[in-house]
Amino acid sequence: MIKCPYIFLACSLVSLLMISSCGEPQKDTVDGNALGAETSPYLQQHASNPVHWKAWDESIFEKAEKQGKLVLISIGYSSCHWCHVMEKETFENDSVAAYMNENFMSIKVDREERPDVDQVYMTAVQLMTGSGGWPLNVIVLPNGKPIYGGTYHTRERWLQVLNEVQKRYESDPQGLSEYADRVAQGIQEVNIIPETGGESDQNPRAVEEAVSLWQSRWDVQWGGNAGVQKFMLPCDLSFLMTYSHLSGDQKSRDHAKTTLDRMALGGIFDQVGGGFFRYSTDTRWHVPHFEKMLYDNAQLLSIYSKGFQLFSDQEYKAVAEQILSFLIRDMKAPEGGFYSALDADSEGE
Template identity: 35%
Template sequence: MRRFSVWIGLGCLIPLLALAATPRANRLADHPSPYLSMHGQDPVHWQTWGPAAWDAARRENKLLFVSSGYYACHWCHVMQRESYRNPEIARLLNENFIPVKVDRELQPALDARLIAFVERLQGQAGWPLNVFITPEGYPLVGTVYLPPDRFGELLRELARQWQESGEEMAALARAAGQSMAPGPLALPAAPPPDLGKRYAHGLRKQTWELADEMAGGFGEQSKFPSVPQLRVLLAEQVRAPDERLRHFLQLTLERMASQGLRDHLGGGFFRYTVDPLWQIPHFEKMLYDNAQLASLYLQAATVLDTPAHVTVARETLDFVLRELAVDGGGYAASLSAIDAAGVEGGYYLWRPEELARLLTPDELAVVRRHWGLEGAPELEAGFHLRVVSPLAEVARELKMPLATARQRLASARRKLLAARAQRNLPRDDKVITAWNGLLLSALARASRLPDSQAYREAGQRLHDFLLARLWQDGRLVRARAGGRIVGEAGIEDYAYAVDGLRDWYATTGAEDAGKRIRPLLERAWTDFYGPDGWRLSRESWLKFGAGEPVLSDDVMPSPSARLLAVTLSLEKGGERAALARRLLAAGQDIVEEAPFWYATHIDTVRRFLP
């Protein structure tokens, strides 16, 4: 949840009188996306993003209300319960706006542009993300979660002002949007000397400005894994070893693995913690996080010589294979933060009386000390498990052999897992191409481990699924859900699928993977690179933002950097390789202003420019 934001440059919110509204109904009940279908019983007349919604907005001269979220999002569920099922708010939306619901996991390019709009105004954004857009396609006002009284007030005020001053509002939104449109991309004739070293210096400098050297990770409030940055910092540690950086990386990886970000029963990581000490997470589990974190811990085990990180990676992949696998070889998008009873984290939390009933006194003595289950639970629904005392310390305190403590902890875990299996946790079964590409890369790396047959078999099934089910008529699709293709693939789908297939081919020599890499790469260049730079999607009705000289890291790595890396690993000469090298030197002012957010691009520069 982030704060409310408005396009302040519009001043007083300022349309032609609306034409008579065409009767509409909620169109989401049968949608294959679990996030969209869960809104199918709302009294709001939700439409899907597409030409029909735009035609209605233009015909009736109404603002589109575009609400973007995802199935595992806690505050999305809260806003649905409080506002979208509220009859009065539904009436305001239905009468005055064209309400459009977007699954951000199916429309990542649209969501990214809306996020950029809100962030440009307020410096931060989040989900649920709600943006009012003019019939021409220019964003006007943006909000995130609002309580129902404030949300209703906003709807009334916007409807009134659009009725009174819509032409002026539309003109101001148009002018503001056009002023931010990029011009043609200017590429340097040749990369400047030592660009990579200059970038790396800036990256390290900003890393130390953001790093929490006491608790690990970055920032002073919520803590996210920041996998793209950590992977690049591990690569930098190989290039230029530094004891301070080594200590910070080890601290961060240890804290993420031992504290509340990780599920200590079933394996896998949650999306982020709400506090700076990694204690209490928002409880959604995302495929993209766990695929990347498995790769990260395997990389760290090699760079930092820490075999314990291999165990973390294995347990993360075991969770994915056990709990996210769908029929046919693909993997589901996420597990919800909210259990079947509507309790955030309820699936993972334990009341003291449950622990006492399920475990023997000897087992309870070990887990209380190891997981810090003494005193009152920190959350209303119960204890969240995290390592408070190392097991060796617990064994000494209880005056027992370490082997006995391990046996009792293992027995307690089995019992708690069996009890947790009786609970119900909703799953979003969408199989998203980009995220499955990230997982294929992780399985390729894991397939090189000893005793890795399960990972190799899972990787082969995923490889076959990607080529047979996510590739249609010469193009990738965004996802499959409910047996149907949903969404058009964007640049991240191509980038991570190409990366995954390349990694799988390098590990296994699979001919099918090798044959598909170049056609996918060519399609990506054709669809997502143009005179204004890199685009997130082939087309958009939204008239805000366009091409970028370089794409930043987000929770996943820069897709443009990934595509450039694969291009230069395959093309040693020729026009495409020359263009790729020039693109690595593009956008230098952007990269040097915020190098931490362009870590993957910087790493690619370090790898491929002299």
């Protein structure tokens, strides 16, 4: 078996716990919120919470082991709308904070600062629940192995989860340990790529069958995949354009073009300022979720350029130019780099 070198570090929870936090080690703060000295904008946003947050550090797990406490890991990023909502509803609440402080060691993680940590626990939550997102909230044993994971919770649901997990930990620690071992094993297996040998055994028919199965989930009228919300998924579009060009599959070609057209004409594309918003809250690409991500727009710049090459559609060239103008005007920092995102919230709204 060959482990993928890019994510090898993330494959091992044990190795992950041995990675110290970025920069200087945090001070040994027994009580209180310890995020005030952090440089991450996301961690700074939680520095005034009554929760006794700590930044990621291996010593926290050692303390949890000595105190017999579970560790609560909450992962997000500064422009994440639902991260802000859960903070205001839940993490700023004194009664919630008191319960968390009494029963858990609580860690806040900026996924843009620690993608290695996010990779491990996002994989765990996807294995446990079938989906993921942010804020990513995971409860783990003192050895770092997860026993519960989810995304946004209402205040009432969060307290219910904490109470149920804490009772289970007190009544059946061995059962939770065995479950955590299975999840940790699943994380490692997901990140293992089997060796295929020297000769390629890829079967073009298998690709055709996979595309055929995928077609059943397409929204042929509005493009993209069927569902109550729509994400742009640039990698999917890139594959479809390449596949349809190489195979001559007209259905895939038509779906790729429908998706590009609908996205460019919808509200998910900023018709005034250029650039694409994060995702659509409806099936018609009409009402966007208003944050803008650098990685979405960087990929879509490539996608619409590729679409212009494939379809010779001048509108795609115009969209690509508008994306580029937006990135240079609004996302480029004075120092020369690029900001990662524009927040969906403005002045608390």
